[in-house]
Amino acid sequence: MSHSLQSRPAVSLHSEHGNYAEMFELAPVSLWLEDFSGVKQLLDEWRRAGVTDLRGHLNEDPRRVQASSDRIRVLQVNRKTLSLFEASDLAHLVGNLGLIFRNDMLKTHINELLQLWDGRTEFSSRAVNYTLSGRRLDIQLKGSVLPGYEENWERVLIAVEDVTELEAARRRAALSEEYARGLFEHSPVSLWVEDFSSVKSLLEEVRARGIHDFRVFTDVHPEFVERCMSEIRVIDVNQHTLELFAAPDKPTLLRRLTEVFRDDMRDNFREQLIDLWQGKIFQQREVVNYSLSGDELNLHLQFSVLPGHEHDWSLVQVALTDITARKKAEAYLEYLGKHDVLTKLYNRTFYADELNRLERKGPFPVTIVVVDLNGLKAVNDQLGHAAGDALLRRAGEVLNEAVDKPCYAARIGGDEFALLLPATDEREGAAVMENIDKLVEINNQFYSGISLSFSMGAATSQPGERLESVVKRADLLMYEAKRTYYAASPDPVMRAYSDEGSS
Structure with a gap:
C-alpha cells in the first residue's frame, strides 16, 4: 500500500x-x-x-x-x-x-x-x-x-x-553472500573457483572401461592428462590472484592461462588427477606456476571440492599461497649448508658426504685432485686479508669453471681445495689439471697485480682401494708439487713461507 x-x-x-x-x-x-x-x-x-x-x-x-x-x-x-x-x-x-x-x-x-x-x-x-x-x-x-x-x-x-x-531471510542471505564475497575478494591468498565436472566425467569414463591402475594409464596416455587440463573451467578468481600473477584484469588472466600453467605443471596436475581417482577430494601440494610477467612462483596449493558438490565436482576451490620467498630462503640455507660463501665452491661438509657416497656407489674409477693455493699466507701477511680473500675468490672462479656435474670442486681448508671426479681415469684427470692451468693463465691476464698459482696432485682409485687412500696419495703429490714451486721461487721470503707451511 x-x-x-x-x-x-x-x-x-x-x-x-x-x-x-x-x-x-x-x-x-x-x-x-x-x-x-x-x-x-x-x-x-x-x-x-x-x-x-x-x-x-x-x-x-x-x-x-x-x-x-x-x-x-x-x-x-x-x-x-x-x-x-x-x-x-x-x-x-x-x-x-x-x-x-x-x-x-x-x-x-x-x-x-x-x-x-x-x-x-x-x-x-x-x-x-x-x-x-x-x-x-x-x-x-x-x-x-x-x-x-x-x-x-x-x-x-x-x-x-x-x-x-x-524478506528478512533474503536480506540475511544477501548480507551473508556479501560477507562471503568480501572474504573471497580480499583474502590474502590467491583463490580460484573452478568447475571440475567435465574432469569427473572423463575419469568415470576411464573407470567404466575397466582401467584399475590409473598411474600406468597416464604413463601410456599422457594426452589424457592434457585433455583433463583443457576441460577445467575457471569460474572466478579473487583480487589477490590478479596481483600475484601480474594480471591487469580477470579476462586477461583467463585468456593467458597457458603462460601461467606450463613446464612441470603437467606432472603436478597428473598427481592431482591420481589423487582424485583415489577419492581424495581435498589435496595439498607444492607447485610452480608463472606470472604473466614471466616470474617463477613457488606456491602451496590446497584443492578442495566444496561441500554439496561431491557428486559432480561442479564447484571446486583452489587456494594458492605464495611461498616463493620461503623457498628462496630454504634454497639459500641449503646452499650455505653445502657451499663456501667466499669462493662459491662446495664446502668441506659436502666434500665429506660426497666422498662417502662415492665410496659406496661410485661410479668408478674415481680421480681426486688436491689443489693448494700458492702464496696465500704471504699475501695475507704483506697485503692484508682483503687481498687474500680476493685471491681465494679468483681460485673459486677457476675451479668452478674447471668442473661440471657430476664432478665437484670443494674448499676443504684455508687454502686447500679438492676435486672429486667420478668415472674419471688417470688420463682424464691429467686433462682436468691441464685445463686448470689454462684457466689460471687466463685469470691472471684478466686481473692485474697478484698472480694466481696452484700446486696440484691427482690420484685415481684402484679396484678395491678406499677413497681415503686415494686422497692421501693425491695429497702427497700436491705437497711434492708445492715444494717444487717454492724451491724454484727466486723470492727468499716465499721460500721461507714454504718452510713454515701455508695458512
Whole structure:
C-alpha cells in the first residue's frame, strides 16, 4: 500500500456480492476494498492534457503522486488486515494511515499507477508498511479492478501478503553472500573457483572401461592428462590472484592461462588427477606456476571440492599461497649448508658426504685432485686479508669453471681445495689439471697485480682401494708439487713461507 487514504462509510459486501462477505472477512490474507475512481479521473485528465510519459510527468512534480494517492478511498478491510496492522477497527486503521504508509511509499504508488496507465486491470508491487506500533512490515501487494467496474474503477480489491520473514531471510542471505564475497575478494591468498565436472566425467569414463591402475594409464596416455587440463573451467578468481600473477584484469588472466600453467605443471596436475581417482577430494601440494610477467612462483596449493558438490565436482576451490620467498630462503640455507660463501665452491661438509657416497656407489674409477693455493699466507701477511680473500675468490672462479656435474670442486681448508671426479681415469684427470692451468693463465691476464698459482696432485682409485687412500696419495703429490714451486721461487721470503707451511 502506498497512499494516504480516506475512508468512506463501510460497504456491505453481502448486498453487492451475495455470500462473498464472509469469505472476505475470514480470508487468511489482508484484504482491502477500495475506490479508485478518483484516480482514474485524474489519469484521464492527464491523458487529455497530452501526457504520454507518465513516469516523467510524476517525477517532474512529486505532488502529482500525492494528489493521486489522496483520491483513493478505503471502503472495507477484513479481520486479517486489522490484526496485521494492529488496529481495533476500520476507523482506527484509517485514522492512522500516516503511520502505516510513510517514507518512500509514494514511489511504490508510481509503479502501481504505471501499470494502470498501460491499461491493465491488475497491478502488483513490493513495499514496506508499518504497524500502528511501528513494527516494519515487508509486503507483497496485488490489486485487481473487480469485474463490472473496469470503466470507473469504483471497486478495487487489494490483497496484502506479509513477506517480512521472507524478506528478512533474503536480506540475511544477501548480507551473508556479501560477507562471503568480501572474504573471497580480499583474502590474502590467491583463490580460484573452478568447475571440475567435465574432469569427473572423463575419469568415470576411464573407470567404466575397466582401467584399475590409473598411474600406468597416464604413463601410456599422457594426452589424457592434457585433455583433463583443457576441460577445467575457471569460474572466478579473487583480487589477490590478479596481483600475484601480474594480471591487469580477470579476462586477461583467463585468456593467458597457458603462460601461467606450463613446464612441470603437467606432472603436478597428473598427481592431482591420481589423487582424485583415489577419492581424495581435498589435496595439498607444492607447485610452480608463472606470472604473466614471466616470474617463477613457488606456491602451496590446497584443492578442495566444496561441500554439496561431491557428486559432480561442479564447484571446486583452489587456494594458492605464495611461498616463493620461503623457498628462496630454504634454497639459500641449503646452499650455505653445502657451499663456501667466499669462493662459491662446495664446502668441506659436502666434500665429506660426497666422498662417502662415492665410496659406496661410485661410479668408478674415481680421480681426486688436491689443489693448494700458492702464496696465500704471504699475501695475507704483506697485503692484508682483503687481498687474500680476493685471491681465494679468483681460485673459486677457476675451479668452478674447471668442473661440471657430476664432478665437484670443494674448499676443504684455508687454502686447500679438492676435486672429486667420478668415472674419471688417470688420463682424464691429467686433462682436468691441464685445463686448470689454462684457466689460471687466463685469470691472471684478466686481473692485474697478484698472480694466481696452484700446486696440484691427482690420484685415481684402484679396484678395491678406499677413497681415503686415494686422497692421501693425491695429497702427497700436491705437497711434492708445492715444494717444487717454492724451491724454484727466486723470492727468499716465499721460500721461507714454504718452510713454515701455508695458512
